Amino acid sequence: MWHILRQIVRTGSVTEPLPATASATAAADAAAAHRIQREILDILGQALTIRQVDAGSCNGCELEIHAVNNPVYNLEGLGIKFVASPRHADLLLVTGPVSRHMEEALRRTYDATPEPRLVVAVGDCGCDGGVFGESYASCGRVANVIPVDAVIPGCPPPPLDILRGILGAVRHRRLKQRGG
Numbered sequence: 194m195w196h197i198l199r200q201i202v203r204t205g206s207v208t209e210p211l212p213a214t215a216s217a218t219a220a221a222d223a224a225a226a227h228r229i230q231r232e233i234l235d236i237l238g239q240a241l242t243i244r245q246v247d248a249g250s251c252n253g254c255e256l257e258i259h260a261v262n263n264p265v266y267n268l269e270g271l272g273i274k275f276v277a278s279p280r281h282a283d284l285l286l287v288t289g290p291v292s293r294h295m296e297e298a299l300r301r302t303y304d305a306t307p308e309p310r311l312v313v314a315v316g317d318c319g320c321d322g323g324v325f326g327e328s329y330a331s332c333g334r335v336a337n338v339i340p341v342d343a344v345i346p347g348c349p350p351p352p353l354d355i356l357r358g359i360l361g362a363v364r365h366r367r368l369k370q371r372g373g
Contacts, residue, residue: 243284249295251289
């Protein structure tokens with residue numbers, strides 16, 4: 194075991210530095226994400242809590258949603274956080290085509306979310322059923338089961354598009370509250 198530890202210390206980190214273009218793109222994405230987060234908080238005037246529901250996806254969208262929580266986008270630093278219970282959520286972030294086995298669970302989750310609730314369908318499967326469509330095993334898009342306020346297309350959509358979609362849903366809520 195000591196031999197392995199010595200080897201690790203001797204070798205050090207073997208990763209390469211990021212290319213200059215990649216770090217510039219990452220900085221631009223982080224700045225755009227920060228602007229979007231600020232606008233969400235300005236519109237709401239409070240924190241936004243999100244309940245993510247996997248209604249039958251391949252988990253590609255979930256990986257991108259997890260990336261939204263990383264230090265680059267830093268959602269929690271601005272008060273936007275994911276919660277475990279729909280009873281504490283302002284927004285449902287639903288991924289995947291709704292499988293027949295998840296149909297009732299998704300409806301119950303929607304019913305348990307307090308008003309005024311928002312629903313965002315993430316990924317091509319959530320928006321239009323994707324490659325699965327409607328079948329004996331799939332209800333298809335999320336809007337076939339519960340009302341949807343915003344959709345985020347992509348297979349899977351990048352984290353910045355997910356943030357833009359959440360902002361679109363929050364803007365939609367503001368317009369509904371104003372009566373427009």
